[in-house]
Amino acid sequence: MFFFLAALTAFSVGMISMPILIKILRKAKIGDNPGGRKIHTSFIPSMGGVGFFVASLVAMSIWAWQFPLPDIRYLLGAIAIMFIVGLRDDLIEMKASQKIVGQLIAVLLVVVASDIRIKDLHGFLGFHELPLWFSYSFSAFVLLALTNAFNLIDGLDGLAGTMAMLVFGFLGTWFLVQGLESYAVLSFTFLGGILAFLMFNWHPAKIFMGDTGSLLLGFTQGALIIAFMEYNATLPEDGFLQFEPVFTSGIVLMLYPLYDMARVFTRRLSQGKGPMTPDKSHVHHFLMRMGLKHNQVALMLGALQLSFILLIFVMADVSDHIALPIVSALALFLGYRLDKITVKYVKRKVHKQPRILDMKSRASRKHAQVSLDAEKLKSSKINLN
Template identity: 35%
Template sequence: MINNDFYNIILAFFTAFAITFLTIPVIIKIAKAKKLFDFPDKRKIHVRNIPTLGGLAIFLGFVFAMTFFTKFIYYCHIQYFTSSLIIISVIGIKDDVIGLSPIKKAIGQIFAASIVVIWGDLRIVSFYNIFGIMELPYVISVIFSIFTILVIINAYNLIDGINGLATSMGIIASTAFGIMFFLTGINYQQSILAFSLAGALFGFLKFNITPAKIFMGDTGSMVVGFIISFLSIEFLELNNTKESIIFSSFSIPLIAMSFMFLPLYDLVRVFCIRLWNNRSPFKADQNHLHHMLLKLGLSHMFSTFVLSLFACLLITLALTFHKYGNYKVGLILLSTCLFFTFILYLLIKRNGTSTLNGK
């Protein structure tokens, strides 16, 4: 028999979708009137002025659905999560409108993450025997949890480089988390959060496909990254309870990581390339996976489709081989990504292509 929580999940999805979908045209109109554009430059791919602040619509759709359908009295972390989410969105809006230095953005992100981790006490408390480590000391747990949130936020921020990509990566991760939370059968509130985000992103996607009418901006990518990071830690800690274990406990970290493995892999890869070339890891370039696909002549949307399909493949591999534990699953995922990157590199070298297919 289907319970009320299932209906709340469905309603949350469509409510977030509707609010976001209906809000975006208004934001586009305001952005054009106030000239709030993402202007083209030599390091960007788009060739025309495109309104930003699409992330504000995602934020509004998500928050409305979350507030309306989540049972706050059963969800002890929600007040801290909401406070942090508001801070993240304010940082993103300010960066989209007037610009913020990387240092100021990092300070704001650390503060927002600290609210959830320290005051909300939502922490990664175990390494699940990775490197032979189980339970983490409190201070290490706090530092590592804040670091994890920052990494995931910036992974989604950096992958937001072509039409629909960050949106699609967010949809894949949030849907995967939503399904997993629902399957635990313990507490459906996390599933409502996940599907609220998925609904908001689906509502945004129509306006972000080529030709894009609006970008999500830092507001959107940071909000998406923060929500995904929150869900990932919730997933890890939810599986510390015996009643909710649905996988081998020692495979949980890689299961969670597989839902966002592609953005994380791309983040680490480009940082390593920049450091290898004696450049700041925070200085933007055109070495991301989506840039490689554009160099092969693929369109924005087909590049997004390829990477989305690949992200789904990684999740499928992790779920298929989860019984083999973290090390083997991690090796499978990393080897698959490296092989994919190597193939792209060979194709680019063979074709002699170096310019991007900008749209």
Template identity: 35%
Template sequence: MNMEFFLILLAVFLSFMLVIISIPPILRVAREKKLFDTINNRKIHTTPTPPLGGVAIFIGFVLSTIIATNGYSFESLKYIVASIILMFFIGLKDDLLAISARKKIVVQLFAAMLLILLGNLQITNLHGIFGVYQIHSAIGVLLTLFIILAIVNAYNLIDGIDGLGSGLAIFASSLFGWWFFIVGQFQFAIMSFALTGSLMGFFLFNVFGKRNKLFMGDAGSLVIGLIISAIIIKFNEFNIIKTGQYSVVAAPAVSFSLVMVPLIDTFRVITIRLWNKKSPFHPDNNHIHHRLLALVPSHLKVTIIIIIANIFLMGFALLLNNLMLNVTFQFLAIFLFGIFLSFVPSMILRIKHVKMPAEGKIVKHTS
């Protein structure tokens, strides 16, 4: 076993164990201090549950990444961690006290700019999408900022049922981690798999915890979104020069497919809200998981269905990539295919004449 492979295994094991070990005391404190998620008519869950899983994810990821990357020249890491800390604390404050969307966006902007300007994580090339390759630095900063904010908030919004946000992120981070490993980018492989291990530990409690269940909260979803966005940016930058055996020709399209579900879901619900002349931050039951729960009243089954859909999207992206088709065509094809899949639950509801519950009504479900 070489040292790089050992360090990746260490990152997975250590992050997993740190989360498993830290969750029981977090639950104990939450119960003593009555730190539970607010229950109201628009929430799917009806049982008081602590929204502090993000604390365990944060601890597991940060500590395991720092330990496992020791000895590597990883200049970006300190800025990635600093940005994660900002995201974590603004998310935790929202979980405990509730803050306005405007304040969250301001902190997200600051964390993203820290990552871009000091962490040197920036999109510099569009790989030929719409015939564009190298882009101006200022445009790159704005585009990277948009990508980070889009992914961060997409993961925040998709986290509506047990296992969904963490399951999608496990799928994405493990595949990115595998790619980074086989191309020799071990620092980002370690970072990716540290996230995978942390989320696997959380997933067990979130989905199968019963009396020990907890949610990841905004602290968890914002941190996950930031890490995934950093990984995606590096994945695209490493694939600018397409000379290696494992180079990805249409890197933007392939990476887009791995986060397609949360991004398309966010795009879809915000479009519907604006069409109905409502605030894009107005909560409703138009998310994909709400539609599927009306058809399949089980969190776990809906989570599995959505992850399988994401696997199909990724497989479609890899097929197009292997066919060496035009990059712009690939990107648009994946986007349109994702849009189509996002409307499938609504089409099935219409065909079966199943009505969604009125806004603010709770759908009975099983875990």
């Protein structure tokens, strides 16, 4: 009941504060203007992350004191730092190097101070306990990758919020079942805040989350996923909701952002571009080219993400050596089919459209017809008075 009330509190605070935030941001003209790679057609306030961060903070301050918070105090501090990094980038754009330094501070606070890290590969690829230096380095890399992968998918109304809702819902339930109450209350308060944000971010969006929100959500999900993987690995084999494929279960929770990032980076590098060069090669851009609307794309990708999460329940007793190749092959196959279908659809659409010369010919005939009609009108005996 406490966790439901925590989520409900965050949702209520978010619903009350979001319209106020939208009004303030509109007056301050802080947001995204249309044009360039932007899909929207009018000015939309950004920095919606402020709304669900405040909502989660208020809910945590009311309900979380009943649980042993000292074990996540450094995580909470790191989340606050990542929020400030995103806020600073939305207000005054930061250099890539400055942003990475800010993210590294938050990451090290989680990996080193909070000791939320990947400590053991549990026999995957023949590796077991990792050396301390490698565990720190590898965990920091994974957390940075998860943070920025999620940041990259925030380009469509409701998409990032839908993905975050699925992850926080799963993690909150799992942590609660396993008795990890401090992690559970954190997950549920973020879930409530995200649900409130989605009420205003669903198409047509009234506000975007901005880097303030996407970096915050990506980082928080990444840290909780690493914690989930490590606690899951310590459960007995016959434990309730124990997943044998430790790494596959963690990867699946962020499968879409990771796949989209890998796909986009590969395409850009193959075209001789830098991996961070902005373009319209994301999965959601391809689906939009097929004529789908924002909400349809968000629901479709959300349903696919949910399907992979359910798949990990089916493969709960299978090792990573089997589960990871199956998940990877399925994701690659679906991506390949998407590319083929999209290209075929676009070619058909272009073929049906009139060519430029035909359009000019039609326009000239129409103009001649109008001129001819005007000449006939002048020579007619109709009384024009």
